[in-house]
Amino acid sequence: MDPYALKTLNAERRARRAAILVTDLGDGRDRIVREGDQVAGDLGTAIAKAFRTGNSGSVEAEGRTFFLNAHLPQPRLVVIGAVHISQALAPMAKIAGYPVEIIDPRTAFATPDRFPDVALHAEWPEDVLKRQPLDSYTALAAVTHDPKVDDFALKAALDANCFYVGALGSRKTHAKRVERLLAMGASAEQIARIHAPIGLDIGAASPGEIAVAVLAQAIHAFRSRGLDAKGAAA
């Protein structure tokens, strides 16, 4: 392995950015490919798939055998709002492989008693996200219903290109939210990425069912990353 490739790979991994180490198993030469780098041909197709699935493996291309080692950051879910839905969502998401952090400045809601075994911040999203910024391997679900708490985090999630952004509230509530986000400087294209009303349409009624709908929608967003762009180009 090229020492420079190892340094580059570790730097990407530390920064929570996806990278693939491509090794030619014939001559041992290797290089790092970052998400978004253009690679042509069959190798490029295999690399794009590895970024999406996170699966490593060998691929035959250009008469050679390459090993693709996919290093994807651990996807995670940040929930704005220590509400009833979040109590169900946190353990479910953890089991599905998406560690959860919950942010809610309302100390009556954000209590360890209501949220055992969860990273819980009884602080404003502004303060927590300054310390721990969002990124494209983070999903954000805003479920407080309160613009004072939700809006900043939603704008931050759009700017950080979170793989999933969902916001609780009716269509009417969301229409008002769109106006506020536009006023905050978000583009219409960015705002269109928000899933609102939140969750897959499975007729969810109880907090637990809504949590299932939100988690399923976030997983779908994660597993179909990059597919929309490709479809549009074709």
Next chain:
Amino acid sequence: MENSIYLDEARDPLIIAEGWMKDGKDVAIATVVETWGSAPRPVGSHLVIDADGNFHGSVSGGCVEGAVVSEAIDVIDSGKARMLEFGVADETAWQVGLSCGGRIKVYVERLG
């Protein structure tokens, strides 16, 4: 730690390999490149080895690490990468085969 959102730097094989390199050590990196049947560690898993035989990470559940370490020391000496195969169907099965019944292919290369 599985599911940690940040790297567990003290146990991360590739971070450790970089640290060894900075300390001027000779290092080999072993990578699981293929698995068949029931294999304890997924494709892409790493074992990193220094010239003294110190190692971190894993390519199996501890079944074949010893063999990989000794091959890795040869790879550090020669600089030539090797492809190793382990499994019940392998002639080495009685020595270091995988008791789980799976087969794995491990690529061992020198760092630098």
